[in-house]
Amino acid sequence: xxxxxxxxxxxxxxxxxxxxxxxxxxxxxxxxxxxxxxxxxxxxxxxxxxxxxxxxxxxxxxxxxxxxxxxxxxxxxxxxxxxxxxxxxxxxxxxxxxxxxxxxxxxxxxxxxxxxxxxxxxxxxxxxxxxxxxxxxxxxxxxxxxxxxxxxxxxxxxxxxxxxxxxxxxxxxxxx
Amino acid sequence: xxxxxxxxxxxxxxxxxxxxxxxxxxxxxxxxxxxxxxxxxxxxxxxxxxxxxxxxxxxxxxxxxxxxxxxxxxxxxxxxxxxxxxxxx
Numbered sequence: 001x002x003x004x005x006x007x008x009x010x011x012x013x014x015x016x017x018x019x020x021x022x023x024x025x026x027x028x029x030x031x032x033x034x035x036x037x038x039x040x041x042x043x044x045x046x047x048x049x050x051x052x053x054x055x056x057x058x059x060x061x062x063x064x065x066x067x068x069x070x071x072x073x074x075x076x077x078x079x080x081x082x083x084x085x086x087x088x089x090x091x092x093x094x095x096x097x098x099x100x101x102x103x104x105x106x107x108x109x110x111x112x113x114x115x116x117x118x119x120x121x122x123x124x125x126x127x128x129x130x131x132x133x134x135x136x137x138x139x140x141x142x143x144x145x146x147x148x149x150x151x152x153x154x155x156x157x158x159x160x161x162x163x164x165x166x167x168x169x170x171x172x173x174x175x176x
Numbered sequence: 177x178x179x180x181x182x183x184x185x186x187x188x189x190x191x192x193x194x195x196x197x198x199x200x201x202x203x204x205x206x207x208x209x210x211x212x213x214x215x216x217x218x219x220x221x222x223x224x225x226x227x228x229x230x231x232x233x234x235x236x237x238x239x240x241x242x243x244x245x246x247x248x249x250x251x252x253x254x255x256x257x258x259x260x261x262x263x264x265x
Contacts, residue, residue, distance in 0.1 A: 022239040153254035154247075161247030168240025 007119055011126030014175050015109060017102045018134045019168035024102030027135060028164060029157050038139035042132030044088055046125070048098045051080040052107055053124025060116040073107040102131055138164060211245055212236045 017023045024045075031041035055076035064072050081098040084090075090097060106127045110116075115123050141163055150159060213219055216237035218226035226232070235241035254260035 020239055022242065151251075153251045153260045155260055158247040158251040158254065161243045161250065165240040165242075165244035165247060168243060169235060169238075172235075172238060172240060 004119065004122055007115065007123050008126040011123045011128075012130040012133075013171055015127070016130045016134065016168075016171055017106060017127055018131060019164060019171050020175070021105060021109070023105040024100055024131060026100055027102065027131075028138060029160055032135055032139040032142055032160065035136065035139045035143060038135040039132075042128075042135040044084055044090070044098060045100075045102065046128035046132050048080045048084045048103055049106055049124045049128035049131075050121065051083060052076050052103060053121040055080060056107065056110060056120040056124075057117060060120070069111050070108070073104065073111060077104045077107055134164075134167075137167070208242070208246060208249065211249070212242060215245075216241075 015021060018025075018028055027041050027045070032038045056073075059072055059076065078099060081103060085097050106124065109127075110120055110123055138160060142160065145159065145163075154162075210220065213221075214225065215233040216231055216235075218224065218228060218231055233241065236245060251260075
């Protein structure tokens with residue numbers, strides 16, 4: 001149980017996909033313009049990650065050689081993204097879709113730390129929740145900053161990156 | 177990168193677009209890397225530039241530090257080129 005909780009904490013905080021791994025930058029800058037948009041992007045990614053976690057669980061039963069695991073993860077991530085894009089009727093483009101670096105990066109992190117079996121699902125859900133929470137927090141901060149007197153060059157992406165960087169530095173404290 | 181490339185119409189346009197974006201991306205990466213390396217370790221492509229016990233800004237080597245520096249660089253770029261404001265899709 002303690003190990004499982006530690007795994008969940010890793011996905012949520014100490015290996016947070018956006019803030020501490022630098023993955024999913026596209027969603028961070030584009031999908032946080034409104035809180036509802038961030039919620040939609042985060043929840044659909046959570047669903048895709050859960051599906052990908054289930055896929056990894058099935059994969060561990062197949063005993064795939066280590067040299068092929070990257071391609072196996074690529075297939076699992078593409079299938080999970082495609083499935084949810086179809087179910088949620090999202091556009092079939094890269095910019096509107098779910099196939100982003102956070103999904104594939106999560107699977108690769110899983111593979112690197114040898115998380116397989118049922119633990120893969122727990123890690124996938126906690127990583128997805130961490131992704132969702134960060135998107136919501138950044139969207140809320142952007143909403144709050146709309147009326148702030150920000151210099152023109154800093155408006156938009158630069159301010160989002162600096163905000164996310166400062167949040168990430170705060171989370172770095174949990175890694176020690 | 178793939179996000180923006182799917183808009184190109186013909187093969188030659190797509191190739192030119194890819195080369196331009198690739199070179200621009202490489203330049204941005206090198207600039208960001210040089211700044212982060214200098215701040216975090218006091219070196220320039222591995223050669224010691226700054227002899228000191230403590231690095232200037234050790235967090236520059238971490239992901240959040242990289243994000244802050246990238247944000248500041250983007251703001252500088254916006255200020256120099258006169259662009260800025262909200263992101264246009």
